[in-house]
Amino acid sequence: MKLMLHVAPGIVRYPLIASVILETSALLNIERASIDAVSGEIVLEVPLEKCTEVKEAFERRGVRVVPLEIPVVRDENECVHCGACVSICPTGTFRFEDWRVIADSGRCIQCGACVIGCPHRALKLVMK
Amino acid sequence: MDRQAPIGFYRIADFRAIVQEKSLSEINERIRDGSARVVTAEEMPDLVDTLGPAGAVREVDVVTTGTFGAMCSSGVFLNLGHSDPPIKIVKAWLNKVEAYGGVAAVDLFLGATQPSEDKGIEYGGAHVMEDLVAGKQVEVEAEGAGTDCYPQMELETALRLDDFNQATMVNPRNAYQRYNAATNSSDRTLHTYMGTLLPRYGNIHYSGAGVLSPLSNDPHFDCIGVGTRIFLAGARGYVIGPGTQHNPQNNFSTIMVTGDLKNMSTRYLRASTFHNYGPSLYLGIGIPIPVQNEKIAKNTGVRDRDITVAVVDYGIPRRERPSLKIVSYEDLKSGMIDLNGKEVSTSSLSSFHVAREVALTLKEQVKKGEFLLSQAVEPLPRVGSARPMKQTKESPYVGDVMSRDVVTVREDIKVEEAAKLIVSGSFDHLPVVSEEGRLMGIITAWDISKAVASGSASRISEIMTRRVYSARLDEPIELAARTLDTHSISALPVVDRENKVIGMITSNHLSRLLARRR
Numbered sequence: 001m002k003l004m005l006h007v008a009p010g011i012v013r014y015p016l017i018a019s020v021i022l023e024t025s026a027l028l029n030i031e032r033a034s035i036d037a038v039s040g041e042i043v044l045e046v047p048l049e050k051c052t053e054v055k056e057a058f059e060r061r062g063v064r065v066v067p068l069e070i071p072v073v074r075d076e077n078e079c080v081h082c083g084a085c086v087s088i089c090p091t092g093t094f095r096f097e098d099w100r101v102i103a104d105s106g107r108c109i110q111c112g113a114c115v116i117g118c119p120h121r122a123l124k125l126v127m128k
Numbered sequence: 129m130d131r132q133a134p135i136g137f138y139r140i141a142d143f144r145a146i147v148q149e150k151s152l153s154e155i156n157e158r159i160r161d162g163s164a165r166v167v168t169a170e171e172m173p174d175l176v177d178t179l180g181p182a183g184a185v186r187e188v189d190v191v192t193t194g195t196f197g198a199m200c201s202s203g204v205f206l207n208l209g210h211s212d213p214p215i216k217i218v219k220a221w222l223n224k225v226e227a228y229g230g231v232a233a234v235d236l237f238l239g240a241t242q243p244s245e246d247k248g249i250e251y252g253g254a255h256v257m258e259d260l261v262a263g264k265q266v267e268v269e270a271e272g273a274g275t276d277c278y279p280q281m282e283l284e285t286a287l288r289l290d291d292f293n294q295a296t297m298v299n300p301r302n303a304y305q306r307y308n309a310a311t312n313s314s315d316r317t318l319h320t321y322m323g324t325l326l327p328r329y330g331n332i333h334y335s336g337a338g339v340l341s342p343l344s345n346d347p348h349f350d351c352i353g354v355g356t357r358i359f360l361a362g363a364r365g366y367v368i369g370p371g372t373q374h375n376p377q378n379n380f381s382t383i384m385v386t387g388d389l390k391n392m393s394t395r396y397l398r399a400s401t402f403h404n405y406g407p408s409l410y411l412g413i414g415i416p417i418p419v420q421n422e423k424i425a426k427n428t429g430v431r432d433r434d435i436t437v438a439v440v441d442y443g444i445p446r447r448e449r450p451s452l453k454i455v456s457y458e459d460l461k462s463g464m465i466d467l468n469g470k471e472v473s474t475s476s477l478s479s480f481h482v483a484r485e486v487a488l489t490l491k492e493q494v495k496k497g498e499f500l501l502s503q504a505v506e507p508l509p510r511v512g513s514a515r516p517m518k519q520t521k522e523s524p525y526v527g528d529v530m531s532r533d534v535v536t537v538r539e540d541i542k543v544e545e546a547a548k549l550i551v552s553g554s555f556d557h558l559p560v561v562s563e564e565g566r567l568m569g570i571i572t573a574w575d576i577s578k579a580v581a582s583g584s585a586s587r588i589s590e591i592m593t594r595r596v597y598s599a600r601l602d603e604p605i606e607l608a609a610r611t612l613d614t615h616s617i618s619a620l621p622v623v624d625r626e627n628k629v630i631g632m633i634t635s636n637h638l639s640r641l642l643a644r645r646r
Binding site: 080081082083084085086087088095096099100113116117119120121 | 331332333475
């Protein structure tokens with residue numbers, strides 16, 4: 001399960017992830033992190049059974065946590081199953097199955113590469 | 129296995145003695161009475177393998193091909209009808225996309241890749257075509273010449289596809305026989321007409337239907353020629369000749385086609401935009417091939433593994449992009465290719481899913497007697513031309529305009545020393561080099577100011593930029609200018625083949641050059 005963390009500037013210097021790992025003993029994997037002067041966005045892969053515990057631990061530290069259930073959606077009327085999204089996805093969200101492009105949304109880390117890579121503008125990130 | 133034996137539902141051919149040749153009228157006769165045996169080019173190879181070419185001629189009458197991909201070289205002639213008072217259109221726009229008005233009074237040519245003036249590349253000529261085919265109304269604006277016979281100077285109107293007298297698609301270059309695959313050796317992501325190419329050979333993109341490709345199934349033009357009736361985006365279309373850059377000697381044949389936009393379907397005509405590149409038109413084209421003799425049968429037995437292309441490096445922004453490897457469509461479609469010992473993920477930009485649908489739809493149309501095959505008036509030329517451009521005005525090279533009196537430094541010098549060198553020299557940049565003079569980094573007056581202001585660094589190795597962009601001596605200045613622009617920088621060290629610094633080119637050099645030209 002992927003969790004999107006929205007980290008406010010005030011707490012971005014605090015070792016949030018390390019402290020949550022120590023508290024929950026969850027094997028977290030940081031899949032994407034972008035932190036600048038005004039905010040931080042971090043996408044974590046969390047084992048399913050630890051998900052609630054990890055989410056609550058972050059929330060207690062003032063982090064807004066959004067589970068990425070459907071991170072990317074496709075407009076079926078626009079998609080022509082070309083495959084321009086397949087090889088550019090860092091996590092292998094898209095694959096061909098009998099030449100139709102199948103999406104495994106659970107892998108998406110919302111990097112947005114497919115959104116601009118799609119010639120038919122069929123893909124959108126679901127932002128929360 | 130008995131090569132004469134029928135397989136599956138393909139019934140035994142009539143008892144004509146050793147049939148080797150079939151005439152087109154014979155085949156059309158069968159199409160008319162609904163008895164024609166039709167397969168797609170994807171189904172054909174197994175039949176040719178099982179039955180042999182002679183058997184395949186007996187068992188199969190028509191092979192349908194199909195392709196669906198970006199075909200930039202496409203457009204449509206539109207006749208608006210005459211206004212009152214009449215106008216001789218000089219310039220015209222459809223939904224803010226300019227169409228060429230230099231053909232008579234109210235004929236326009238709308239090109240697929242023309243971007244709009246309000247939405248840029250997100251909406252272009254291809255999108256206007258898709259909107260028209262979808263039944264939408266488009267806003268038309270025109271400027272007139274103002275003559276005695278055409279006094280109107282300006283007009284605005286809103287038109288649907290039915291409102292045009294003619295909307296005739298004429299595409300200068302479609303349905304490439306095959307197309308080179310693309311990858312990227314450079315260290316930044318490239319956005320090209322071959323899609324997003326990730327840095328350091330991060331992926332490979334390809335285009336073309338391989339086994340279903342119309343021209344790969346008739347590479348010597350035994351069937352396809354001027355006047356061949358085709359499936360063009362759901363409508364009946366025709367091949368009107370070789371496409372531009374038709375290059376059959378190297379198996380890069382193309383066709384020029386025409387068809388009535390009014391009969392096309394958005395299922396097979398789809399607008400697209402390649403990020404940072406521009407609009408293009410995805411088009412479905414299918415060509416039926418009559419299996420008249422063994423040679424044709426053999427050719428339509430072509431498989432993905434028989435069609436090879438080069439993987440070329442778009443990281444080199446020159447006409448002659450280096451070719452890294454020869455691969456087949458079978459390799460490309462496998463999803464992974466070994467490139468210099470690294471597994472690189474591949475994916476397509478054209479849709480095999482829709483290409484297959486084109487071939488299957490055409491198959492059904494032929495089977496039902498709705499699509500008759502036509503005899504070409506002339507085969508496509510077996511020799512074409514795709515020469516490079518003759519450039520009469522030579523563009524200067526970096527070596528012609530750069531400064532050679534460049535001061536370089538080693539990384540262990542002090543920040544103060546670097547500051548002195550910048551003040552006494554002629555550039556705000558100091559390339560940092562190794563003992564052998566090879567480029568390692570760069571330091572700018574701004575880096576030094578920052579270091580002095582914070583008082584933290586003493587050696588330039590602590591503050592230099594190690595990811596440094598450079599130019600080559602033999603590079604056209606246009607490329608150096610684009611590197612400066614892309615990375616918002618003002619100077620590039622010029623290096624030789626061994627990465628040794630031999631000069632410096634700055635935005636000042638380039639602006640001086642431009643000023644002299646004017």
